[in-house]
Amino acid sequence: MAEARRYGLGTGNGKGEAERGGGRNSPSAFVSAPASALAPAPVPVPAPAPAPTSVFKRDAPISNAGSKLHEWLRDALVQGLLAKAKEEQEEHERRPNKLWPSGIGRCLRAQYYSYFFPEEFDANKLSIFATGKAIHLYIPEILRAGGVQVKGVECKVSLRHPSREIYIDGRVDIILVNDGKEDVVVEVKSARRLPREPHRQHILQLQCYLNYLKLKRGLILYWDKSAGNIAAYEVAADPSVMGEVWRRCEAVCDCIARQEPPEREGAENEWECLFCEHFFRCHIGEVNRPLAVWLESGIYGGVPIWKGDGQDLDPHPPRPDQKIVERMSRALLEERDVVVLTEADESRRKAAESLLVYSGIPFTVVLARPWRYDPCRWKEKVMTELKKCGAELLP
Numbered sequence: 001m002a003e004a005r006r007y008g009l010g011t012g013n014g015k016g017e018a019e020r021g022g023g024r025n026s027p028s029a030f031v032s033a034p035a036s037a038l039a040p041a042p043v044p045v046p047a048p049a050p051a052p053t054s055v056f057k058r059d060a061p062i063s064n065a066g067s068k069l070h071e072w073l074r075d076a077l078v079q080g081l082l083a084k085a086k087e088e089q090e091e092h093e094r095r096p097n098k099l100w101p102s103g104i105g106r107c108l109r110a111q112y113y114s115y116f117f118p119e120e121f122d123a124n125k126l127s128i129f130a131t132g133k134a135i136h137l138y139i140p141e142i143l144r145a146g147g148v149q150v151k152g153v154e155c156k157v158s159l160r161h162p163s164r165e166i167y168i169d170g171r172v173d174i175i176l177v178n179d180g181k182e183d184v185v186v187e188v189k190s191a192r193r194l195p196r197e198p199h200r201q202h203i204l205q206l207q208c209y210l211n212y213l214k215l216k217r218g219l220i221l222y223w224d225k226s227a228g229n230i231a232a233y234e235v236a237a238d239p240s241v242m243g244e245v246w247r248r249c250e251a252v253c254d255c256i257a258r259q260e261p262p263e264r265e266g267a268e269n270e271w272e273c274l275f276c277e278h279f280f281r282c283h284i285g286e287v288n289r290p291l292a293v294w295l296e297s298g299i300y301g302g303v304p305i306w307k308g309d310g311q312d313l314d315p316h317p318p319r320p321d322q323k324i325v326e327r328m329s330r331a332l333l334e335e336r337d338v339v340v341l342t343e344a345d346e347s348r349r350k351a352a353e354s355l356l357v358y359s360g361i362p363f364t365v366v367l368a369r370p371w372r373y374d375p376c377r378w379k380e381k382v383m384t385e386l387k388k389c390g391a392e393l394l395p
Contacts, residue, residue, distance in 0.1 A: 078123050078126070081121075081123070081126035081127065081129070081130055082121065082126065084126075084130075084133075085121050085126055085129065089118065094115055094118070095167075096115065096253060096256045096257060097164075097165055097166050097167060097253050098166075098167045098168075098169060099111070099166070099167070099168055099169075099249050099252065099253075100168070100169060100170050101157070101168055101170040101204075101205040101208040101209065102170065102201075102205050103201075104168070104201070104204050104205065104208070104245055104248055104249065105199070105200055105201020105202065105203070105204040105205065105248075106201055106272070107264065107265040107272060107273075107276070108248065108251055108252055108255070108262040108263070108265055109261050109262050109263070109264045109265065109278070109282055110272075110276055110278055110282070111252045112252055112255050112256060112261050112262055113261065113278040113281060113282065114278070115252075115256050116256075116259075117278065117281065119277045120277075131190065131225055132190040132225070135188065135190045135223050135225070136173060136188050136190075139173075139174065139186075139188055139221070139223075140153050140174055143174070143176065148176055148177075149176065149177040149180065150174060150175070150176060150177075151175040151176060151177050151183060152172065152174070152175040153173070153174055153175075154171045154172070154173070155171060155172040155175060156169075156170075156171055156172075157169070157170050157171065157172060157208070157209055157212040157213070158212075159208060159211070159212055161246055161249065161250075162246070164250070166246070166249050166250065166253055168208055168245075168249065170205075170208065170209075172185055172187075172209045172213070173185075173186055173187050173188045174186040174188065175213075182215075182216070183213070183215055184215070184217060184218055184219060185206065185209045185210060185213065185215060185218035185219070186218065186219045186220075186221055187202060187205060187206050187209070187218065187219070187220050187221065188221050188223065189202060189220060189221065189222050189223070190222075190223050190225050191222050191223065191224055191225065192224070192225065192226055193224055193226070193227070194222050194224050194229055194230075194231045195222060195231075197233070198220045198222075198233040198235065202220050203220070203235055203241075204241065204244070204245055204248075206218045206220055206235050207235070207237070207238060207241045207242065207245065208242075208245060210235075210237040211237070211239065211242050215237060216236065216237050217234060217235065217236050217237060218234075218235055218237075219232050219233065219234055219235070220232065220233045220235060261282075264282060273370060273373070274373070274377060274378075274381045279381065279385055280385045280386075280388070280389065283367055284339060284365060284367055285365070287337040287339065287364070287365075287389070287391075288335065288336055288337050289334075289336045289337070289390070289391075289392075290336065290337045290338070290339045290364075290386065290389065290391040290392070291327070291328065291331040291336055291337070291338050291339070291391070291392050291394065292338075292339045292340075292341060292386050292391045292392070292393050292394065293324060293328065293338070293339075293340060293341070293393075293394040294340075294341045294342070294343070294394075295340050295341065295342040295343075295344075295352055295356075295366075296342065296343055297395070298321070298324055298394050298395055299320045299321060299324050299325070299340070299361060300317070300318055300320055300321070301318075301321050303318040305317050305318065305355070306344060306348075313351050313355060317355060317359070320359055320361060324394060325360075325361055325362075327394060328361065328362050328363065329362050331392075332362050332364070337364040337365070338362060338363045338364045338365075339363075339364060339365055339366075339367055339386070339391070340352070340356065340361075340363045340365070340366045340367070341366075341367050341379075341382060342366060342367070342368050342369070343369060343375050343378075343379065344368055344369065345368060345369050345370065345371035346368045346369065346370050346371050347371060348368060349366055349368035352366050352368065353366050367382065
């Protein structure tokens with residue numbers, strides 16, 4: 001694995017210092033500056049002025065707004081965000097043999113589903129997208145103001161598989177000149193919080209750029225959108241990593257050609273599954289007007305069915321709630337799907353299915369928690385996704 005070194009900027013109080021410094025024109029000079037260097041000087045707060053009786057003259061016409069100016073502005077923003085998102089999708093042409101550097105490290109199944117089921121955007125996702133885009137566009141200006149030579153922004157790259165018709169197309173965020181001597185790639189990532197180390201998928205992405213440009217090293221720059229903190233990791237070029245990159249590309253392209261989803265990969269971090277747009281399709285599949293019920297708290301009314309630390313079923317499980325079982329039976333007769341949820345991890349799913357069959361409880365599918373996920377966050381995610389598809393939830 002390529003070596004990664006960390007540089008930090010800022011802490012919770014905005015007064016942190018970098019763990020490593022650098023020359024005035026080096027990339028590390030930017031990431032090692034105190035957080036206060038990026039903040040504007042404090043401005044005295046004037047005494048509040050009396051509130052005006054009217055912002056607009058009564059007889060002044062307001063084009064396209066009428067008496068609902070705020071709604072007009074909101075709708076214009078949403079329409080603009082939709083238009084920009086459409087432009088982005090059109091630029092990323094979908095072909096069964098073409099992938100993007102930013103997605104190569106993602107779960108293989110997520111990449112497969114993204115080809116057949118492009119992401120649908122809502123206003124919230126588009127707003128998050130716009131925030132990240134603004135950060136990407138502003139950072140080169142910040143670097144120039146800090147005395148760093150910016151050689152290129154949004155530079156196109158295109159790689160071809162050594163022996164197959166498989167392509168990787170993408171754009172390098174920023175290319176800097178370090179101390180006027182060495183070109184350095186900077187990959188910018190906006191995030192909700194700073195990671196303790198660079199994510200593997202971001203390292204694979206950066207390695208694609210370093211390989212294409214024949215450069216020795218690059219930086220992954222994380223920008224915390226909520227707290228304003230910044231961290232950067234230096235990554236050395238490692239040609240051997242491209243073997244892993246191409247193997248992953250082959251796996252996705254072959255599955256697309258066969259129209260068979262690959263195995264679900266264990267997410268590097270739980271956020272990858274919990275925030276994946278294909279969560280429901282991946283874990284449950286297509287369901288018809290689903291009825292959902294929790295195994296432990298619904299069917300068995302909160303009575304423990306797992307022994308000890310939850311690794312084994314009680315050999316004498318309690319009797320199920322007959323009213324719940326009858327409701328599940330009626331749902332199946334109505335040609336609806338019955339989804340049984342369990343707080344036990346994935347390794348216990350087979351045991352849960354056997355218990356249901358042994359007890360004569362009808363169901364369509366059992367959804368268990370991936371073993372590394374926090375039970376509370378997992379339950380919250382499942383409930384949210386079920387509500388999105390209009391599922392009926394039994395207590």
